[in-house]
Amino acid sequence: DTAVSQTxxxxxxxxxxxxxxxxxxxxxxxTMYWYKQDSKKFLKIMFxxxxxxxxxxxxxPNRFSPKSxxxxxxxxxINSLELGDSAVYFCASSPLGQGNTEAFFGQGTxxxxx
Amino acid sequence: xxxxxxMEGPVTxxxxxxxxxxxxxxxxGYPSLFWYVQYPGEGLQLLLKATKADDKxxxxxxxxxxxxxxxxxxxxxGSVQVSDSAVYFCALKGGGNKLTFGTGTQLKVEL
Numbered sequence: 001d002t003a004v005s006q007t008x009x010x011x012x013x014x015x016x017x018x019x020x021x022x023x024x025x026x027x028x029x030x031t032m033y034w035y036k037q038d039s040k041k042f043l044k045i046m047f048x049x050x051x052x053x054x055x056x057x058x059x060x061p062n063r064f065s066p067k068s069x070x071x072x073x074x075x076x077x078i079n080s081l082e083l084g085d086s087a088v089y090f091c092a093s094s095p096l097g098q099g100n101t102e103a104f105f106g107q108g109t110x111x112x113x114x
Numbered sequence: 115x116x117x118x119x120x121m122e123g124p125v126t127x128x129x130x131x132x133x134x135x136x137x138x139x140x141x142x143g144y145p146s147l148f149w150y151v152q153y154p155g156e157g158l159q160l161l162l163k164a165t166k167a168d169d170k171x172x173x174x175x176x177x178x179x180x181x182x183x184x185x186x187x188x189x190x191x192g193s194v195q196v197s198d199s200a201v202y203f204c205a206l207k208g209g210g211n212k213l214t215f216g217t218g219t220q221l222k223v224e225l
Binding site for chain 1: 150152201
C-alpha cells in the first residue's frame, strides 16, 4: 500500500496553462506539505497544512494555490504556468506536533513547462 | 531561522571505501536531525534520525551522531557499495513541524 501518493508522476504542459497535482496519504497524519525540488536537487518547502488549515506559506507566487479538502488530501493548483515552474514537486506528511517524527514523501511529480 | 549546511558534491568513491558526508546546522532550541536518501527517479526516504544530543542513528550500515557541541550530524559508512549511489540530504525539524533540508550531496560509487 502506498503511504503518500501523488498524481500525475509526469506532467508536460505549455506556458500559460493551469494544472493541478493531487496528493493523498493513508497514514492518518495531520500535517501535509508541498516541497519543490529544482534542477540542482535543492528542496524548498512551499506549504504546510495541519488538519486542513494552512500553517506554512513560504514565499511562493500566488499562482500556486494549495487546497486541502480533508486531512488526507493536499492538492496543488498552479495558474498561468511559467518556464521557471519546471521542477519536481513532492508531497509529504507527518504526525502533528511531534518534532521527532520524520516526514513521509511521495514519489514526486516532474513538471515540465514548455 | 533554522538552516542546514552540507558538503557539496558530487562525491565519487570506489566500492568498499569509507564515506563521510558532513552536515552542520543552525537552530534554536533542540531540533531533531535526519538523513534522507533519494535514489535516481525516486522520492525521499528516511535513512536515519536522532532526536537528542549524543543520540546515534543507524541504518543499512550508515550512522550519524547528533553532536550539539559542534552542531553537527555527519553521515558515515564504513564500506560503500555501488547500490549506495544516490543523493543524500541532511535535515532538521524544529518547532512548527517544519522540515528544513540541506542542499543535498550526490554520491557516486564505482566498481
